[in-house]
Amino acid sequence: MTGTHTGGPTGHRPGRSLAWRIGTPVVAILSGSLFVVSATNSDGTDLRPGRYTDLAGLVEGEAADYQSVEDRFNALSEEVDRLGANVSDENVDRARAEVEELNDPAGFTPRTGPGVKITLADGPEDLLEEAASRNRDLPPEERLNLNRFVVHQQDIQAVVNALWTGGATAVTIAGQRVISTTGIKCKGPVVQLAGVPYPQPYVIEAVGDQSSLLASIDTDELVSRYRSDSDNAEIRIGWSLEEADQIKAPAYDAVLDLQYARPLR
Numbered sequence: 001m002t003g004t005h006t007g008g009p010t011g012h013r014p015g016r017s018l019a020w021r022i023g024t025p026v027v028a029i030l031s032g033s034l035f036v037v038s039a040t041n042s043d044g045t046d047l048r049p050g051r052y053t054d055l056a057g058l059v060e061g062e063a064a065d066y067q068s069v070e071d072r073f074n075a076l077s078e079e080v081d082r083l084g085a086n087v088s089d090e091n092v093d094r095a096r097a098e099v100e101e102l103n104d105p106a107g108f109t110p111r112t113g114p115g116v117k118i119t120l121a122d123g124p125e126d127l128l129e130e131a132a133s134r135n136r137d138l139p140p141e142e143r144l145n146l147n148r149f150v151v152h153q154q155d156i157q158a159v160v161n162a163l164w165t166g167g168a169t170a171v172t173i174a175g176q177r178v179i180s181t182t183g184i185k186c187k188g189p190v191v192q193l194a195g196v197p198y199p200q201p202y203v204i205e206a207v208g209d210q211s212s213l214l215a216s217i218d219t220d221e222l223v224s225r226y227r228s229d230s231d232n233a234e235i236r237i238g239w240s241l242e243e244a245d246q247i248k249a250p251a252y253d254a255v256l257d258l259q260y261a262r263p264l265r
Helices: 010-042 057-082 091-106 125-135 153-165 208-218 219-233
Strands: 111-121 172-175 186-187 190-193 197-198 202-207 238-249
Touching: 091 202, 111 153, 111 208, 153 172, 153 186, 153 202, 153 208, 172 238, 202 238, 208 219, 208 238, 219 238
Parallel strands: none
Antiparallel strands: 111 202, 111 238, 172 202, 186 190, 190 197
16 A cells, blocks of 8 residues: 655655755854964954055055154153263263264254255156067167166165265255164165165255265266266156255154174184
């Protein structure tokens, strides 16, 4: 005798129920694993950050971080000066007098006077693109070096060194005082000055006897090489030189970061 099922095709229900019971925890475990891996790799940061969408944002963000450190440094320095003001004996007074005497040549006092202003900038982008296009059709030995279109740290250093040689009493880059420990280095498309990134154009100003400064610039071999690229119609890297009656060089107030070599053992 054949019976009939009144509840429909119930024979398949146990299979579907088992698949859901197994599949749901597996999916949940895999999802949780992905979240853990993502959090570990990001180290608490956004894996697709939108903070630095362009060069201006990068420079602004790095400069803000540096300013925060500098403000903290200045606050601590003021506290040290305040606490040390109550300490007085012969040796301390002698040391303070030596520090006071060296403040000006070390760049820790402002300077104002006549001088020169020099501006360096990358070559026009259209000339760079034209040179890159021509290079594709030329053998390697005839190609134009595309690095000649860009201002490098050695170009800035060459100008600064020439100004020192010409007797400059104070030099600034982008308005920041340059001292003996100031580091100038390239980092990607920007130049870092004492750890702070600055985009081009780079304005270099010097206080000193104008005739001596100009003569030193005119006779410096590295600067002359740069200026020849500025005069080259195919490159035209940026160069501008002006005499100024009043150059203001603020006192150096950034963090002193002394670096030195270690002997090999």
